[in-house]
Amino acid sequence: MTERAVLIKEIDKLPPKYFGEVFDFVAYLQKKTQTEYENDVDGYKAMAADTKREQEAQEWCNAYFGPVCNT
Secondary structure, rough: OOOOHHHHHHHOOOOHHHHHHHHHHHHHHHHHHHHHHHHHHHHHHHHHHHHHHHHHHHHHHHHHHOOOOOO
């Protein structure tokens, strides 16, 4: 049985009065996931904006793999 199926079975065993708490926790996890994603995107944008490091990375790649034509 998959973890998802086990989770659903466990939720089904709960009294209905706790369903609101399950929804709240799921919403919390969704928000947490969104925040983590936004932090990753911000980090990648910051890396891409660091022109010195981008130039160093390009030079390293060119030295290792050879220059790539962008045409």
